[in-house]
Amino acid sequence: MWQYVGRRLVLAIPTLLGASIIVFAMVHLAPGDPIAAVLPVDASKEQVEAVKKAYGFDKPLPVQYLKWLGRVITGDLGKSIATRRAVILDVRDSLANSLVLAISSSVLAFGAGIALGLLAAFWQGRWLDKLASAVAVVGVSVPHYWAGIILIIIFSAQLNWLPAMGAAADGGIVAYLRHMTLPTIALALIPLGVIARVVRSASLDILAQEFVLALRAKGLPRRRVLTHVVKNAAPQIITVLGLQFGFQLGGSVLVETVFSWPGTGYLLNLAIFQRDIPVLQGVILVLATFFVLLNLLVDVLQTFIDPRIARH
Amino acid sequence: MSIIALPAEAVVVVGAPMSYWRTVAWRLSRDGATLGAGLLLLLVVLSAVLAPWISPHDPNAGSIRLRLAPVGAPLHVLGTDEQGRDMLSRLLWGGRMTLLAGLTPVVVAFALGTMLGVVAGYVGGITNTLVMRTMDVFYAFPAVLLAIAISGALGPGLPNTLISLSVVFIPRVVRVAESATVQVKGLEYVAAARASGAGVLQILRYHLLANILGPVLVFASTQVSLSIILAAGLSFLGLGVTPPAAEWGLMLNTLRQSIYVNAVVPALPGLAIFVTSMAFNLVSDGLRDAMEIRA
Numbered sequence: 001m002w003q004y005v006g007r008r009l010v011l012a013i014p015t016l017l018g019a020s021i022i023v024f025a026m027v028h029l030a031p032g033d034p035i036a037a038v039l040p041v042d043a044s045k046e047q048v049e050a051v052k053k054a055y056g057f058d059k060p061l062p063v064q065y066l067k068w069l070g071r072v073i074t075g076d077l078g079k080s081i082a083t084r085r086a087v088i089l090d091v092r093d094s095l096a097n098s099l100v101l102a103i104s105s106s107v108l109a110f111g112a113g114i115a116l117g118l119l120a121a122f123w124q125g126r127w128l129d130k131l132a133s134a135v136a137v138v139g140v141s142v143p144h145y146w147a148g149i150i151l152i153i154i155f156s157a158q159l160n161w162l163p164a165m166g167a168a169a170d171g172g173i174v175a176y177l178r179h180m181t182l183p184t185i186a187l188a189l190i191p192l193g194v195i196a197r198v199v200r201s202a203s204l205d206i207l208a209q210e211f212v213l214a215l216r217a218k219g220l221p222r223r224r225v226l227t228h229v230v231k232n233a234a235p236q237i238i239t240v241l242g243l244q245f246g247f248q249l250g251g252s253v254l255v256e257t258v259f260s261w262p263g264t265g266y267l268l269n270l271a272i273f274q275r276d277i278p279v280l281q282g283v284i285l286v287l288a289t290f291f292v293l294l295n296l297l298v299d300v301l302q303t304f305i306d307p308r309i310a311r312h
Numbered sequence: 313m314s315i316i317a318l319p320a321e322a323v324v325v326v327g328a329p330m331s332y333w334r335t336v337a338w339r340l341s342r343d344g345a346t347l348g349a350g351l352l353l354l355l356v357v358l359s360a361v362l363a364p365w366i367s368p369h370d371p372n373a374g375s376i377r378l379r380l381a382p383v384g385a386p387l388h389v390l391g392t393d394e395q396g397r398d399m400l401s402r403l404l405w406g407g408r409m410t411l412l413a414g415l416t417p418v419v420v421a422f423a424l425g426t427m428l429g430v431v432a433g434y435v436g437g438i439t440n441t442l443v444m445r446t447m448d449v450f451y452a453f454p455a456v457l458l459a460i461a462i463s464g465a466l467g468p469g470l471p472n473t474l475i476s477l478s479v480v481f482i483p484r485v486v487r488v489a490e491s492a493t494v495q496v497k498g499l500e501y502v503a504a505a506r507a508s509g510a511g512v513l514q515i516l517r518y519h520l521l522a523n524i525l526g527p528v529l530v531f532a533s534t535q536v537s538l539s540i541i542l543a544a545g546l547s548f549l550g551l552g553v554t555p556p557a558a559e560w561g562l563m564l565n566t567l568r569q570s571i572y573v574n575a576v577v578p579a580l581p582g583l584a585i586f587v588t589s590m591a592f593n594l595v596s597d598g599l600r601d602a603m604e605i606r607a
Contacts, residue, residue, distance in 0.1 A: 146579070258568070284457060
């Protein structure tokens, strides 16, 4: 098993390198000269050459990439064009806020999704099952940025119960929680639908197996049968939970924009608006790294829960 | 000697077995939800195609005196937006843009992805490793993030949206096409075809493509709703279609400031995205069930 875990770790390295190449290429995808943003319009030829040299743009691309990679690995993500602040500082501050939302919405979606999926499987074909199917379809179909706007219209504009904007970082814990509520719900919708669907189908597969029939035949109460079902469906459920948590971190861009939540998504949005490519690169690289490591963690966890996986 | 009397329901008229596609059509005809969603989809597509002829007003002509008229206002059935432009007309025209921006990347990904996947799966060896490892790299990003990364670097505009979303969906199609190809390649009838002297192109065309196209097409159809949500999302961020063109995501973004004045009209473009994406999801679910494809 440890051999398998080791192999997975090694396999993550080329993926991360590939991701870094894509992020590096973003500068060169951008229309116009990458140094145009830091130069005055009437810069002389000598000035252009000097800046090119200072930024290393006079070197061939592979050399530029390796130099950039070397800096990135040591935590130097460059400077923001708009604010001249080190990108790593902005990313660190916003990542904390994004993590809070990712965790709160995941907890909500995991709890509700697993409960709904299990109930639907146990009462297959009944109204609870139909409700779960409806939630699943709505969850994967709803544009979550629109769901956020609807929540603001109802709970802020009409009822005036909850705040619509910002995070109230210095307003105390109650204010922070109140600001968190609506974005958390908006972000939880998609994973809620996906998880309910996966848990339902995984549980149905297991409920159809003979050992469940045997458990029922020997007179085990429903609650105890449920424990067996959950244990056997766990690997599949954990995979989907891990993936969904990763999506929460990377996918919150639009929801954070709707709620002006000061996380990575909001930072990205700002960078897009100001065409601040270093910030764009920094945020995306950090989020992608998180995502790859999370997938790795899920894989490793799975082999511990179900050792058969390592043997394949 | 005794005569065994058969119960009436045991007498079954055995005709010719139904062909695969007739079975699929028969199953679809009995699936109410899929049929309803299909009808809704047809309506959305038709109203987008016919927008120039059926929209009551010019989608870009505004009036300062008629800003944010409520739903049901005279002459403006669905009200007006923050510049006094007719909402119904803009929703109809916006559907054209959103459907175009959402469907094109999936079509492109289906064509290119199937080709790459089939070649990688059939040739195998180093080609396969090279193609599939490259595709894996794109899985290092959640879909939204990848779309924003590429669009953010390329800048706003419809062509850039189409490029970035195609890049999001190609690796997904390649994976499905490759694994389907590898499965089919190992089947005996392919070996039989090869043994009887069929060339590579012949095998690819008649024996592989014919058998994997169905599952890959169904997979692609499941991606359309995500593509629509992402395309509208990019415009919502200011990365997609540029103003003053009508596009659902863009309309949602510009109307967002007005929710304290008018609570219903700003929600309409998002409702249109939601209904369309749900219809696509229901239809592709129904197709998958009817074609008995496990995914």
